[in-house]
Amino acid sequence: MNQMGIAFELLGVGMITVFVILALVVILGNGIIMFVNKFIGEEPKVQAVDSSSPVVTINPQKLAAIVSAVSNVTKGAGRVTNVEKQ
Amino acid sequence: MGILENLYKMTAIQDIIGNPGYLLMLAIGAFLLYLGIRKQYEPLLLVPIAFGVILANLPGGNMGVVPSNLIELGEGHTKNLLEIAHDHGIMNFLYYSLIKTGFLPPIIFMGIGALTDFGPMLRNLKLAFFGAAAQLGIFTVLISAILLGFTAKEAASLGIIGGADGPTAIYTTIKLAPHLLGPIAIAAYSYMALVPVIIPLVVRLTCTNKELLINMKEMDKKYPSKVKIKNLRAVKIAFPIVLGIVVSIFVPSSVPLLGMLLFGNLIKEIGINVARLTEAATGSILNTATIFLGLTVGATMTAEVFLDFKTIMIIVGGFLAFAISIFGGVMAVKIANLFNKKKINPLIGATGLSAVPMASRVANDIALKYDSSNHILQYCMSSNISGVIGSAVAAGVLISFLQ
Structure with missing residues (x-):
């Protein structure tokens, strides 16, 4: 294949791959958030320090x-x- | 008289008179130092690179990186590191052991990962798509560069400047066109330093006032997100592990960069239990790697290699790659706004190229000029961080296709 053919193929494959991977980032991110929300739950809150105690x-x-x-x-x-x- | 003649021969004066290109390169090195020290253009990298240029162009100093054909012995064999150090000096020892092997860019990526917070991206996941659109400059400049006579490997190394990510550009160039490493590294870091000039320029040419006035917080109030994160720390720990495995299946050639970035991020998110590792990754290791990377990349810029027409083409092509990437991100937002009720400020698309966090800060400043209540930094960081992932993936595609 000539150089221009490779360049256009790279444009197509490259942009599609980047979009697919970032789509996976979105899907995986949402999946992890849902999993954590369901099975791990809320982060333990740090208790405020009682200012009256020494x-x-x-x-x-x-x-x-x-x-x-x-x-x-x-x-x-x-x-x-x-x-x-x- | 004989003593004076011997003294004269001992100095570098006759070499400089014989090849004035040395003087020009010393001037370029001094100018880059000026940009790094006085103008503060990416000083952490530009200062070592500039000093490397100066060291490489001091005749007789034996500090310039030699072409790889000088270390080849034929039949696929090369000199070992001791022979390289003996024959060509310590800078070649450093270059062929740390750079040519592709060792330092992933190490720097580990440090960057340990300094990166994926939190803003996880809170605004949909905005991550704009990090993909902003890789357009890489591939369009690749096509233009081939039209101008570059080989496909050289054109890919030039195009990757549009990813606005120094270590990614260096890593790709090492793999595909190591003879262009010096000018490409200089172009990549110079344009990253010029992000505060290039983003406003492209935004002014492509966006209307109405678009720049889109207030992201008001949009969030009107159309609130359905997904709430109950335990951000757990999500942040799981994210780099899962993402690393999945991306490595799809684009294995991006693993050296992305894998190290995600490992760095993981140790940061684990927190106090591995604090010493995070401290090392972001401190001593990152700083040492930066010094050696800068000096050795600078030392590739000898007069014979740098003073070439291709260098000028790389400087011009690098700017175009940057500008087209920003344009790609802006256009992607405009297209998304045609189909969604919840409008997005196009400045968020403009930050889809890497250059974290400078691109986000610049975009935030522009938004605040139009509406003093429109703080978009967190939204910009989402597409900005996804741009780091996007450019590493683009580099992986280029390497796996062309190497």
Whole structure:
């Protein structure tokens, strides 16, 4: 096939492929949204910090160690949501 | 007298007098540095590229990238990396190990993926179609370039500039026409820096005031979306995994770019558990890759290669590819508006080429000039991000057809 033939074929195939892939992006995106809405549900909301309670600052290194320890012991299943000093 | 003669021979003066093209290339390198430093045109890439141009054109420095026939030994064999470093210097070692192998562009794509938020696209999925229409410039300039005497592989490398995506343009050119890498990289990054000039120019020529006044938020209120996302984080994690697998089935040749982009995005969305990986992908790895990519691409621009009529054609063709891609996106919106009640601002189509997020910011600024309450950034980001996917797919099609 001559060069112009290849060029026009590329125009057709290229534009169709790009449209098909982006159509797939739309379809897959909608599919994932519907799946997540049905089977996983809403994202857990982060609780607002009670401004009346005393704010306790925790050393970031200690916090990282606690998060890491919980993650290790629970094999990644557990999550630290709150750390309070007694 | 003999000492003076030896001293003279040791310097590069006689080479420069013998080939004034070196001086012209040094001037071009200095001009590109000016654009990067003073005008801030994509400085992260233009500064290393410009300095690479200067290094490559210092006679005797042995820093210019040599044509691949000089490293070929015949019968499909090439020199190994140690031999390349020994015979042609460290820049050729870097070029043939990191660029010629196609290693760095996907690595940069991984970093871009880790910096990209698919959220705006997932919230406005229908707008992703305009990222496809805005790839029109790639293929129309490919046809024009063949008419002007380029080979199909060279024309494809020139056309991909219209995708407005630097790593994609470089990756495609490495695969199809590596001898044009320097001018194509310069054209791609220069025009990306000129997006604030090119988009308003095309929009002024193709859109009416009435169209530019279409307020997207009001349209959303009038015609609200039926799909609500309950858990955006989960969707954002699943999206790159599913999309990566499906696209790799349809266009396998786009996987090196798109796969790495989606991997980068996935580690970003997973969050704190892989924060160190995200930090590396967007920090040290991306920055190192950018430095080596810029320097080695610049070093391909030796006087013998760059001072050629094809370079001028690439500069002109690159601009046309950009402008036609923007035009394609705008026209796609106009056609969609003919059939839908919910009208779309054509500026959203104009951002269908990559150049994330600059194209979206420029389009948003234009919209705000016409209506100060019309914030369209989030909508533009949808077609803008889909443009990244679109140009990577277009590159995959070109490579699989022509390589």
